[in-house]
Amino acid sequence: MADVPMSDRHRVIIRKKYVPLSRDLNPKYVLPYLYQEKVLTEEMMEDLAAIPEAKKSHKARKLLDIIMTRGDRAFGVFKQALEESGYGHLAELLEEPKPLVESELHHEQVASEEVSEGPLKSLRLCLQPYRETPSAKKIIQGCRLMEKGAEILNNSGYTDAEGLIKIVEGFMLQERLTARSYERFLYSPDHLGLDRARLAELMTSQLHHNPADSTCLFLQGALLPFDETRVQEMRKVADVVVQNGEDDPLHKYLHHVYCVLGDSLLNLYRDSPSCALPAFTSALMHKRDYPTAVHLAAECSMVLSPPDAIEQFRRYLQLAPPCDKRVHWAHYFLAILYSRQAQQEKAEEHYNLAVQAEEKRLPTSVMGWAKEVAQKVFS
Known part of the structure; x- marks a missing residue:
């Protein structure tokens, strides 16, 4: 059986029951059947055998992760293995949901038709099931602002800076940080699809007439890769906004400007990120308990002071809404930190919580690199 991804349908079922499966299953009782049915190779069996029996939950998680790479047949074989091994209650957890009835399908179609047109409609549409959550509301509102801005630019022939x-x-509402994200939203045909040259010309013209135009300064800096130039530009933006005061359109978003600055420093000096902390401190001065700033500060503390990092990630989890895009990252980071402190029970708890949080994350959220690091820690 080749290593092929399992279909989303089956993978979602396993992930939704990841916690009880990894908690209640003793893998040694299902491994022979899975090997017999060629779901597991000899090498996989050896890898699993190398995990001590005392780490039953760890071995179960490893097994689940392997099964999800072995195709859809593996799903059925695994379910049968559970039934054959006296784990009927776990096999029941893998029952596939009934298909939507016609009325439910019609409801989804109506919901789709009610979403207004616009270049970011597909993004807003995929968030409709979550539209009442704080995280989705911000993203949808941000999309509408960007669409309005693009409309102003196009209608004015790229002369109206209000766009x-x-x-x-x-971007600020959606808490975007990376140049790749800004680039995609601005120029990708399946996003705003703006004219790169005309937009650059408008920003150059605006800055010629007003060198303290924070909006243009920010956008120019945000599109730069993680390097010293980006850091310098973001420092300049923060200084300009502070100097302009409350009349500046970015003043109410100054906390996020500092986060973009701090994140630039964090990515540039991840092995020694102390220089990034003042930016996150400034962000929290302008918006107390800003979850993004707390999380990014915790990432710095992972290197500088792990006990502080644990406290900060836990604080972030208290502040952030359940669908926030960094919730699963925070749990994975806590799993890593507790594992390094040999607090295995807490590490496993947060690893399982991370898997649960993945299921609650919005479809627009990225997985991030924390999971890969956590998996290496537990391998």
């Missing part, structure tokens, strides 16, 4: 302000406000 830039709307777009940057949309």
Whole structure:
């Protein structure tokens, strides 16, 4: 059986029951059947055998992760293995949901038709099931601002800078950090699809007439890769916004400007990120208990002071809504930190919570690199 991804349908079923499966299953009772049915190779059996029996939950998680790489047949074989091994209650957890009835399908179709047109409609549409959550509301609102900004730019022939302000406000609401994200939203045909040359010309013109135009300065800096130039540009933006005061359109988002600055430093000096902490401190001065700033500060503390990192990640989890895009990252990071402190029970608890949080994350959220690191820690 080749290593092929399991279908989303089956993988989602396993992930939704990941915690009880990894908690209650003793893998040694299902491994022979899985090997017999060629779901597991000899090498996989050896890898699993190398995990001590005392780490039953760890071995179960490893087995589940392997099964999800072995195709859809593996799902049925695993379910049969559970039934054959006296784990009927776990096999029941893997029952596939009934298909939507016609009325439910019609409801989804109506919901789709009610979503207004716009270049970011597909993004807003996929968030409709979550539209009442704080995280989805911010993203949807940000999309609408960006769409309005793009409309202003296109209708004015790229002469009305109000369009830039709307777009940057949309980015701020969505708490975007990376140049790749800004690039995709601005220029990708399946996003805003703006004209790169005309947008650059407008920003150059605006800055010629007003060198303290924070919106243009921010957008120019945000599109730069993680390097010293980006850091310098973001420092300049923060200074300009502070100097301009409350009349500046970015003043109410100054906390996020500092986060973009701090994140730039964190990515540039991840092995020694002390220089990034003042930016996150400034962010929290302008918006107390800003979850993004707390999380990014915790990432710094993972290197500088692991006990502080644990406290900060736990604080972040208290502040952030359940669907926030960094919730599963925080749990994975806590799993890593507790594992390094030999607190295995807490590490496993947060690993399982991370898997649960993955299921609650919005479809627009990325997985991030924390999971891969956590898996290496537990391998």
